[in-house]
Amino acid sequence: MGKLTIGTFSSLVGSMSLDFAVKLAEAAVKKGHNVDFWMSGNATMLAKKGQKAFKDYSFLSKTLQEMLATGNFNITACEACAEARGYHKEDCPEGFQRKSMDWYLASTFEADRVLHIGGD
Amino acid sequence: MATRKLAFVVRSLPYKTEASRLALTHAISSQTVEIYLNDGDLVEASISYVGDGVFNVMKNQQAGKHYGITTNEGHAKNTLLLDLKVLICKEDLDKFGLTEENLVMDADDLGGDMKANIVSYSEIQKEMETADHLLFC
Numbered sequence: 149m150g151k152l153t154i155g156t157f158s159s160l161v162g163s164m165s166l167d168f169a170v171k172l173a174e175a176a177v178k179k180g181h182n183v184d185f186w187m188s189g190n191a192t193m194l195a196k197k198g199q200k201a202f203k204d205y206s207f208l209s210k211t212l213q214e215m216l217a218t219g220n221f222n223i224t225a226c227e228a229c230a231e232a233r234g235y236h237k238e239d240c241p242e243g244f245q246r247k248s249m250d251w252y253l254a255s256t257f258e259a260d261r262v263l264h265i266g267g268d
Numbered sequence: 269m270a271t272r273k274l275a276f277v278v279r280s281l282p283y284k285t286e287a288s289r290l291a292l293t294h295a296i297s298s299q300t301v302e303i304y305l306n307d308g309d310l311v312e313a314s315i316s317y318v319g320d321g322v323f324n325v326m327k328n329q330q331a332g333k334h335y336g337i338t339t340n341e342g343h344a345k346n347t348l349l350l351d352l353k354v355l356i357c358k359e360d361l362d363k364f365g366l367t368e369e370n371l372v373m374d375a376d377d378l379g380g381d382m383k384a385n386i387v388s389y390s391e392i393q394k395e396m397e398t399a400d401h402l403l404f405c
Binding site: 155157188189190229248249250251252253254255256257259261262264266267 | 270272274280285286287290291293294297298299300301303304305309311313400401402403404405
């Protein structure tokens with residue numbers, strides 16, 4: 149099985165790019181691959197706990213928790229980007245990590261494929 | 269012991285979104301990536317500016333004055349203080365009527381010895397072809 153590193157800058161609401169990235173990660177994890185999922189910029193919105201499900205908006209928390217439970221999925225937010233937006237360590241959902249940007253580049257080292265989704 | 273080449277390709281306008289700034293800061297972070305890797309392993313980043321992305325390396329940006337934030341010009345200078353290959357697409361500069369005089373080409377004032385390179389897109393294509401991973405921003 150392989151390792152996929154996905155990096156994204158896109159916001160949770162206002163773009164479907166983050167949804168696509170999560171769906172792709174889910175498909176890879178279901179096939180047994182390992183996935184490192186990096187959130188920078190507006191994507192760090194995903195690393196805020198307490199999000200509610202409404203039919204008009206994306207709700208990805210449940211999918212992410214299911215992926216984390218497999219042990220093949222790692223989700224990490226850019227600490228500086230999160231702090232700049234007022235998301236602190238205590239705001240992070242269980243199982244999420246916060247690291248500096250070099251963690252993402254290090255993750256690409258062992259990755260078989262890297263999918264980088266820039267901001268919109 | 270291995271090296272992985274990452275090619276950051278900046279094609280978005282400065283300030284309109286955060287994407288180009290994040291490309292620069294992520295590329296710069298390659299300098300400290302070793303703390304996560306085994307001894308001898310390396311991640312080597314290059315940064316190429318294409319399309320609208322060439323505006324990120326314009327001189328005399330006033331983001332501090334108008335937005336109260338650091339300029340992409342400053343980050344571009346920082347890339348030249350490091351061991352990063354910096355490529356700027358000549359065809360796109362021509363398209364916008366920009367020349368070397370308009371751009372951050374070095375960081376001499378900060379003691380850097382790297383230079384940015386204005387090259388044809390075919391050179392940037394070669395850089396992308398030799399990279400292990402591409403990161404479009």
